[in-house]
Amino acid sequence: MSISPSLNPHVSVDCVIFGFSNETLRLLLIKRTVPNALTELDDSYYALPGDLVRDNENLDEAAARVLKELTGLTGIFLQQFQAFGDPLRIAKAKDRAWLQGVRQDPDARVITVAYMALIESSKVEIQPGSFSKGAVWLPIGEIPELAFDHNEISEGALMALREKVQIQPIAFELLREKFTMSDLQALYETILQRELDKRNFRRKMLNSGVIAALPEKQHGVSNKPARYYVFNRNLFENSPLGSVNLKMEGSFTLFN
Incomplete structure (x- = not known):
């Protein structure tokens, strides 16, 4: 699969989507679509919802698009909290194998800008996109190894959430x-x-x-x-x- 000319191959957004049910804080994760040629990859490898930024949209618009495509929701709490640009963020073998199947230039460095979203989870109707075959709400305490640096991003979002709820009614x-x-x-x-x-x-x-x-x-x-x-x-x-x-x-x- 080649990159569409409308996508910037070096800048992406990732969304950390929090929900709350049964007195448990949960994270909405996607199950990545694995190309047929990559039979060695485990199709239960989870990731944060995200995408490359289109040339005709700003960062906020890109994050809102990702959120709408996955949940069907608009106008919800969505806030940028940090950028992640470690040169080794795509170094894991699983991630490199996946990138080789979906990107024209799998070695291209990608800087991602992370957003935190807060959703009343009963409103969500999952709508898997082109890079995901499904999604699941997992308790914060049961998050497995995620793609790329998504565990680090998730932990950063949780820290930001804990700080913000004490000073803003979010x-x-x-x-x-x-x-x-x-x-x-x-x-x-x-x-x-x-x-x-x-x-x-x-x-x-x-x-x-x-x-x-x-x-x-x-x-x-x-x-x-x-x-x-x-x-x-x-x-x-x-x-x-x-x-x-x-x-x-x-x-x-x-x-x-």
Whole structure:
């Protein structure tokens, strides 16, 4: 397969797509399409969704295209977090064999720009593309060896996520539209990998103004029904510099 003239052979984007279900943070990985000639390659070799950048698109547009082609979604949280350009990032034998089957110049150095995406996973309908034969959500703690330097990229995205959720209300992108306080705390504890004091968490969330209580409560539960909340998106989007707690002078530091 030769490279289309519309693709830049030296610049790519890779998307680290996070989802959250059953109190588990998950990563959406693709199973790469293996050319028929490469029978020695394991077709369960997973990778991050990505592609070379087209000559007529910028980096953000390329990442959004990759995301839409795989999930069918647009307008979701998608943010660039780091570039990766180690000269040896394509040195693994499996990767070189795969590149020889799909690239005109398999030795060309490729700099990739990584993006982090946050998705409410129940909305995703996987649409495998030309370089993938399928996709799967895997728990963060069960990620196998990935193609190229995608393990390093995934770890970088997780570090960025842990930093950002403490200063920006982006974790809500992983939840359903309405959620309980327990759902929200479980999400933060899963991302941060530590327990949070229940009273302190509740107080800070309510005082921040980032969530709004609904009159609706849980139904059909054996214990006391919990109240539902929604993310107060308008407050966040209309606040200076994206802050959500004006009483805290433009900061959203939930956890010290």
